[in-house]
Amino acid sequence: MIQSCVRLSDLREHIGRTVSVCGWVNTLRLQRTMQFVIVRDSTGLVQVTHRRDDGPLEARLEALTPESAVKISGRVVAASQVKLGGLEIVPEAVEVLNPAATPLPIDEHTGLEQRMDWRFLDVRRRPAAQLLFAVQTTLEQGMREYAYARGATEMHTPKLMGTASESGAEVFELGYFGRSAYLAQSPQFFKQMAIAAGIDKVIEIGPVFRAEPSFTSRHATEFTGVDVELAWIDGVDDVMAFEERMLAHAIAKVADAHAETIAERFGVELTVPTTPFPRVTMAEAHEILRKGGWDAAGGKEDLDPEGERSISAHIKETTGHEFVFITHYPVGIRPFYHMRAAEDPDVTLSFDLLWKGLEITTGAQREHRYDVLLKQAAEKGMRTEPMRDYLNAFRHGCPPHGGLGMGLGRVLMVMLGLDSIREATFLFRGPNRLTP
Amino acid sequence: MIQSCVRLSDLREHIGRTVSVCGWVNTLRLQRTMQFVIVRDSTGLVQVTHRRDDGPLEARLEALTPESAVKISGRVVAASQVKLGGLEIVPEAVEVLNPAATPLPIDEHTGLEQRMDWRFLDVRRRPAAQLLFAVQTTLEQGMREYAYARGATEMHTPKLMGTASESGAEVFELGYFGRSAYLAQSPQFFKQMAIAAGIDKVIEIGPVFRAEPSFTSRHATEFTGVDVELAWIDGVDDVMAFEERMLAHAIAKVADAHAETIAERFGVELTVPTTPFPRVTMAEAHEILRKGGWDAAGGKEDLDPEGERSISAHIKETTGHEFVFITHYPVGIRPFYHMRAAEDPDVTLSFDLLWKGLEITTGAQREHRYDVLLKQAAEKGMRTEPMRDYLNAFRHGCPPHGGLGMGLGRVLMVMLGLDSIREATFLFRGPNRLTP
Structure with missing residues (x-):
C-alpha cells in the first residue's frame, strides 16, 4: 500500500x-x-x-x-x-x-464470455470474485499445512516431457530445438519418480495440460492440480485417509476465515466435513443407481455426470455427508499403473472422490512391482519403449505407494456453488479460449 | 509410513x-x-x-x-x-x-550427466540431495509465510498464451486445436492483470519456460519461478524492501530447520542476511568495476557473469554482505514495461538482486500509465497488436505497481554452494535434456 x-x-x-x-x-x-x-x-x-x-x-x-x-x-x-x-x-x-476510459466495456448485465474478455475488470468489480481468490489462498495454505505437518516435501516436476507417455491422445505437442516435446497431463509419472527417489510424501500444486476438445462447465485445457503421493503405504485406504483429513483441515481453515463472507457473497453455507468420508465400492454404487433407474439401457461401467450426482444425493440422504469416495473401479476404466486387488483382479485399488455430485479427485495405490507393471501395461496395449525412464524407476527398489490428483478449480467450484469452472479460474483456458 | x-x-x-x-x-x-x-x-x-x-x-x-x-x-x-x-x-x-536389479546403474563415481539419467537413484542415495528438497520446502514455506502475513493472494496464471507477446524469441510454440499457442516465459503480463483486477499483492510459484539454447550451469529451459507483484507502491524501493524481508525471513527459517545439516552435507555456513541489503546503481557498479579493470575493451552496458561476481565480491569486502541490489538499469537493456526514472529518462526504476555473485532476481516498478506504456513499446519497436489484452489492462484504472521474479533453483544453488542448477532441480530440462 x-x-x-x-x-x-x-x-x-x-x-x-x-x-x-x-x-x-x-x-x-x-x-x-x-x-x-x-x-x-x-x-x-x-x-x-x-x-x-x-x-x-x-x-x-x-x-x-x-x-x-x-x-x-x-x-x-x-x-x-x-x-x-x-x-x-x-x-x-x-x-x-x-484514468479509466469510458464507457467501461462490461457492466453488471454482461454475459460470461465477454466478462472473461475483460476478466481484470470483472474480478475487480465483483466482491464475490475477489473473495474467490482469497478462498483459494486459504484453501491451499490449509492443504499445505496439513501435508507439511506430516512431513511432505514440496516438489516441482517438469511440465516438458520427451515422450507423450501416459497416453498418446490429449497431449499438447511442441517444437523443442528441432524435435518434439509434450506437455505433462499430470505430474503422475514424475511424482512416482520422486517416491522412487526416497521422498516419503510428495506435494505439488501446479499446472496440468489436457488437449481435450471438451466444452463442458467443468473442463479446461489448463488447470491447477493438487497432487499428493505417499510412500510406504499399507494400502489405498492410507491415501483416502490422507485426503479426507487434508480436505477437512483446509475446509475448516476456509470456514474460519471466510464462512460469513461466503454466505453473504455466494449464498452458500460452508459445511466442514466430518471424517472419515463415506465410501462405497463401484459395484455398490451401480446397484444403488440401477435401483433408481440409472443407465436403463445398461452397459455403463463408469459413472456419468448424472450417476455422480445421483450417488452423491443418495449418500447425502442416507448419511448426511456431502462427500463420498467411490472405490474399486473396474480394471477396464483405470490406467495400467493402478494396482489391482489381490482378492479380485478385475478391480483396481483406486477411488474417485465426489463432492456434491462432482468428481474432484482421482486416486489409487500404484503398482510398484516391475514385472506386474509391465504385464498390466502390455494388457492395455501400451508401448513400453516411450515409458522406459518411468519403468526404470521400478527396477531398483521402489516402495509401495499411492496418491491422488485433485482439481483445484473444481474444489472451488463446488465449495462456492459456481456454475462453471470458468468462474473458479483467474484466466480460463479452453479449446476456444487462449486470451486474455 | x-x-x-x-x-x-x-x-x-x-x-x-x-x-x-x-x-x-x-x-x-x-x-x-x-x-x-x-x-x-x-x-x-x-x-x-x-x-x-x-x-x-x-x-x-x-x-x-x-x-x-x-x-x-x-x-x-x-x-x-x-x-x-x-x-x-x-x-x-x-x-x-x-527388489533392486544388479548392478546399480550409478555409483559414487558416476558423472553428473549419467546421474541425471538415473536421478531417482541419485537423489535417493545421496543425503545431500535429499536435504536439498527439504530445504526447498522450508524456503518456499518461509516465503509464503512472509507474503501471506502481508495479505498476498496465491494466484495461478496460465502457462498457455495465445500470442508470443513479451518477446517473440525464446518462446516455445505448440499446436492448439488447429492454431498455435505459446508457453509463458514468465507470469509477467498475467500477474500485472491480477493487479489490474484489484488483487493487492500477488504471489505465484510455478514453472516458466525459456526456449533459449543456453548450456551454462545456471540456465534451464524450464524452471520454477517465484513471482511477486505489489499494487499501490510508492516506488521500486517498496518492491526491494518486500523482497529482502521475504528472503531474510525464509533464509532464517531454513537456518532454523537445517543449518547444521547444511553445514555437514554441503560444507556451507548459512548466513541469515541483515536488512536492508546494500544497493548500488548500475552507474556506480560500472565505476567500481572499471576501476578494477572490468570490460577493458569498453562498451558493456549490462553486467556479465564476471562483472556480477566482481561487484558482489566488492560489496562483500566493503560491507560484509552477501547480497546486493543493482538498481537503475539503463533503458536499453530493460523491457518496455519497466518504468523510467522521472529525473533521468535514460534509466529504469528496476533492479537485479545478486547473491554471492549470481543474479537470482529481476524486478522493477512497472509503467502503469497507458499512454507512456504505448510510447515505450513503440520506442522498442514492439508490435502492440499481439499485446492488446495486456495493454487493455492499463486503460481502466490500473494502480501503480511493481514486482519481481526469482529463480528458485538459483537461490538453492547459491544457498547450498552447488556448481550447477542441474543439482538444484529434481528433473532438469535443457536444450539437450527432456528425460527422464
Whole structure:
C-alpha cells in the first residue's frame, strides 16, 4: 500500500484527521450543489463528499470516471447520515493515478464470455470474485499445512516431457530445438519418480495440460492440480485417509476465515466435513443407481455426470455427508499403473472422490512391482519403449505407494456453488479460449 | 509410513521390543558366520544383525541386493559396539517389497550427466540431495509465510498464451486445436492483470519456460519461478524492501530447520542476511568495476557473469554482505514495461538482486500509465497488436505497481554452494535434456 494511504477498513481510527486513501472510483453522484464519490479499495468503501465551490477540486472531481485509480486526501469526518460506516472524507486533494476510459466495456448485465474478455475488470468489480481468490489462498495454505505437518516435501516436476507417455491422445505437442516435446497431463509419472527417489510424501500444486476438445462447465485445457503421493503405504485406504483429513483441515481453515463472507457473497453455507468420508465400492454404487433407474439401457461401467450426482444425493440422504469416495473401479476404466486387488483382479485399488455430485479427485495405490507393471501395461496395449525412464524407476527398489490428483478449480467450484469452472479460474483456458 | 513400521530415528524408544522397519538396503556385509544389513529410511540408518543358521531367513538375507525396498521385523537390541546409534535389529522376518536389479546403474563415481539419467537413484542415495528438497520446502514455506502475513493472494496464471507477446524469441510454440499457442516465459503480463483486477499483492510459484539454447550451469529451459507483484507502491524501493524481508525471513527459517545439516552435507555456513541489503546503481557498479579493470575493451552496458561476481565480491569486502541490489538499469537493456526514472529518462526504476555473485532476481516498478506504456513499446519497436489484452489492462484504472521474479533453483544453488542448477532441480530440462 502506498505508505501514506490508509486502508478503508481502518478509516474509523482516523476520524478528525487528514489522511490519504487509494482506490477506485466505485460510483459518482455529481449533483447540483454536492459531489459524491464512492471510493473502493480491497478492504471497503468510503464516501467522499464535496460541496461545489467553483474551485479546481470541483473540476477535478467532475472529470473523474468510474473505475479510475485515484489517491484522495482529505479529512475523515463522522457523519451519522452516511450509510458507509457513518463517516465520510472531505477532500483536499485528488490525484488520478490511472484514468479509466469510458464507457467501461462490461457492466453488471454482461454475459460470461465477454466478462472473461475483460476478466481484470470483472474480478475487480465483483466482491464475490475477489473473495474467490482469497478462498483459494486459504484453501491451499490449509492443504499445505496439513501435508507439511506430516512431513511432505514440496516438489516441482517438469511440465516438458520427451515422450507423450501416459497416453498418446490429449497431449499438447511442441517444437523443442528441432524435435518434439509434450506437455505433462499430470505430474503422475514424475511424482512416482520422486517416491522412487526416497521422498516419503510428495506435494505439488501446479499446472496440468489436457488437449481435450471438451466444452463442458467443468473442463479446461489448463488447470491447477493438487497432487499428493505417499510412500510406504499399507494400502489405498492410507491415501483416502490422507485426503479426507487434508480436505477437512483446509475446509475448516476456509470456514474460519471466510464462512460469513461466503454466505453473504455466494449464498452458500460452508459445511466442514466430518471424517472419515463415506465410501462405497463401484459395484455398490451401480446397484444403488440401477435401483433408481440409472443407465436403463445398461452397459455403463463408469459413472456419468448424472450417476455422480445421483450417488452423491443418495449418500447425502442416507448419511448426511456431502462427500463420498467411490472405490474399486473396474480394471477396464483405470490406467495400467493402478494396482489391482489381490482378492479380485478385475478391480483396481483406486477411488474417485465426489463432492456434491462432482468428481474432484482421482486416486489409487500404484503398482510398484516391475514385472506386474509391465504385464498390466502390455494388457492395455501400451508401448513400453516411450515409458522406459518411468519403468526404470521400478527396477531398483521402489516402495509401495499411492496418491491422488485433485482439481483445484473444481474444489472451488463446488465449495462456492459456481456454475462453471470458468468462474473458479483467474484466466480460463479452453479449446476456444487462449486470451486474455 | 506403513502403519506397522517404525521410523529409524525413533528406534531408540523401542529397545527390547519387536518392531518392523521399512527402507532400502544401504549396504550388505555377508560374512562367514554373520550377515549384516544396513537399512536406510528417510530418517536414518540401522544395522540388522543375523547369525547364520542355515534357515530360510539366512537364505533370504543372502539374496538381498543393494537398494532393494524391504520391510524387516525383529527385536531392537542395545549394542554399544554398533556405531549406528548403539543398537541393532535381530531379524525375525524379511520381506522384499521391491527388489533392486544388479548392478546399480550409478555409483559414487558416476558423472553428473549419467546421474541425471538415473536421478531417482541419485537423489535417493545421496543425503545431500535429499536435504536439498527439504530445504526447498522450508524456503518456499518461509516465503509464503512472509507474503501471506502481508495479505498476498496465491494466484495461478496460465502457462498457455495465445500470442508470443513479451518477446517473440525464446518462446516455445505448440499446436492448439488447429492454431498455435505459446508457453509463458514468465507470469509477467498475467500477474500485472491480477493487479489490474484489484488483487493487492500477488504471489505465484510455478514453472516458466525459456526456449533459449543456453548450456551454462545456471540456465534451464524450464524452471520454477517465484513471482511477486505489489499494487499501490510508492516506488521500486517498496518492491526491494518486500523482497529482502521475504528472503531474510525464509533464509532464517531454513537456518532454523537445517543449518547444521547444511553445514555437514554441503560444507556451507548459512548466513541469515541483515536488512536492508546494500544497493548500488548500475552507474556506480560500472565505476567500481572499471576501476578494477572490468570490460577493458569498453562498451558493456549490462553486467556479465564476471562483472556480477566482481561487484558482489566488492560489496562483500566493503560491507560484509552477501547480497546486493543493482538498481537503475539503463533503458536499453530493460523491457518496455519497466518504468523510467522521472529525473533521468535514460534509466529504469528496476533492479537485479545478486547473491554471492549470481543474479537470482529481476524486478522493477512497472509503467502503469497507458499512454507512456504505448510510447515505450513503440520506442522498442514492439508490435502492440499481439499485446492488446495486456495493454487493455492499463486503460481502466490500473494502480501503480511493481514486482519481481526469482529463480528458485538459483537461490538453492547459491544457498547450498552447488556448481550447477542441474543439482538444484529434481528433473532438469535443457536444450539437450527432456528425460527422464
